[in-house]
Amino acid sequence: MAEVKSIAVIGLGLIGGSILKGLKNKGYELTGVARRKETINQALAESIICRGSTSLDIVSDADIIFVCTPINIIIDTISALKQITKPKAIITDTASLKGRIMDFVDSSEKPFRFIGGHPMAGTENKGLDSSSEKLFEGAKWVLTPSKGSNNDDLQTLGSVIKKLGAEIVIADPVQHDKAAALISHMPLFLSQALFDTVNNYSDKDVSELALKLAASGFRDMTRLASANPELSKDMLVQNKSNVIKAVNELKKHLDGFEKELAGNEEDFIKTIETIASLRKKMYSPDGKNIL
Numbered sequence: 001m002a003e004v005k006s007i008a009v010i011g012l013g014l015i016g017g018s019i020l021k022g023l024k025n026k027g028y029e030l031t032g033v034a035r036r037k038e039t040i041n042q043a044l045a046e047s048i049i050c051r052g053s054t055s056l057d058i059v060s061d062a063d064i065i066f067v068c069t070p071i072n073i074i075i076d077t078i079s080a081l082k083q084i085t086k087p088k089a090i091i092t093d094t095a096s097l098k099g100r101i102m103d104f105v106d107s108s109e110k111p112f113r114f115i116g117g118h119p120m121a122g123t124e125n126k127g128l129d130s131s132s133e134k135l136f137e138g139a140k141w142v143l144t145p146s147k148g149s150n151n152d153d154l155q156t157l158g159s160v161i162k163k164l165g166a167e168i169v170i171a172d173p174v175q176h177d178k179a180a181a182l183i184s185h186m187p188l189f190l191s192q193a194l195f196d197t198v199n200n201y202s203d204k205d206v207s208e209l210a211l212k213l214a215a216s217g218f219r220d221m222t223r224l225a226s227a228n229p230e231l232s233k234d235m236l237v238q239n240k241s242n243v244i245k246a247v248n249e250l251k252k253h254l255d256g257f258e259k260e261l262a263g264n265e266e267d268f269i270k271t272i273e274t275i276a277s278l279r280k281k282m283y284s285p286d287g288k289n290i291l
Ligand code: NAP
Pocket: 010, 011, 012, 013, 014, 015, 016, 033, 034, 035, 036, 037, 039, 040, 068, 069, 070, 071, 073, 094, 095, 096, 097, 118, 119, 120, 121, 122, 123, 124, 125, 126, 127, 128, 228, 231
């Protein structure tokens, strides 16, 4: 395992900021790159970086670089980084989708040490102000090694990620994107559709009353609908085929579920008891996935 002295983070928002806050005081020299100078100034004022810039050149001597920009500029950012970083540098990202990024990296003429990443933690908020040192504690963190990376690189990056309190899961990028459609992108899409349905319900008076009465159940079910629209759009559009496949399967499942509701009451209660028990076993009281 290689020694890691300096770590750079590109994109100092919810995810990049949380990585920096989680690694603060852990013995690394931390560098930040953002789009706006104000973000760099804020990160410096909060002492979560010791140097920062709006230019990528500042990360040229980093041992590990986390790319935490919006999804649609990750490939361009990686492309630029491989020209300026040292050969031993490990480049990783945090994008919610892995297939397209890994295809790009693995088709690169000259292989470089890239390991795709996706921390399975987040909120509906964006920006440095929303970041937290504890965001990744107890969270799964997917890693998708590229052809140019080796086991030593994986151990080196893994040792840093573990310091954030996350648990590493190695996955195939294509399988990851299918799974992410099921547990992240379809729920986002449904949350938006649910809010929209209630808001545009055919009986306007009932719709208005419902929105006025809505409490924690509706709030929990529609939390994702208030997520960062730019990120939501990127996830849904770029994972469109997997999301549509998942939604079509859900529609079929809903038909069956509706029939069960209309049918025998005892059978229906058994079904929802099983669902409730499986769902309860999945998360700890503090909300962490314990599967
Ligand atoms: P965010 O809060 O909106 O932060 C994005 C950051 O990227 C901002 O600090 C912005 O800088 C910076 N940025 C934008 N364009 C840039 C550029 N051209 N060069 C350098 N920096 C640039 O987004 P986020 O939620 O942290 O998401 C970042 C990545 O993590 C995305 O790829 C997303 O898929 C992934 N992710 C998100 C979540 C989640 O729940 N949000 C969970 C897991 C993974 P300024 O502040 O200067 O504008």
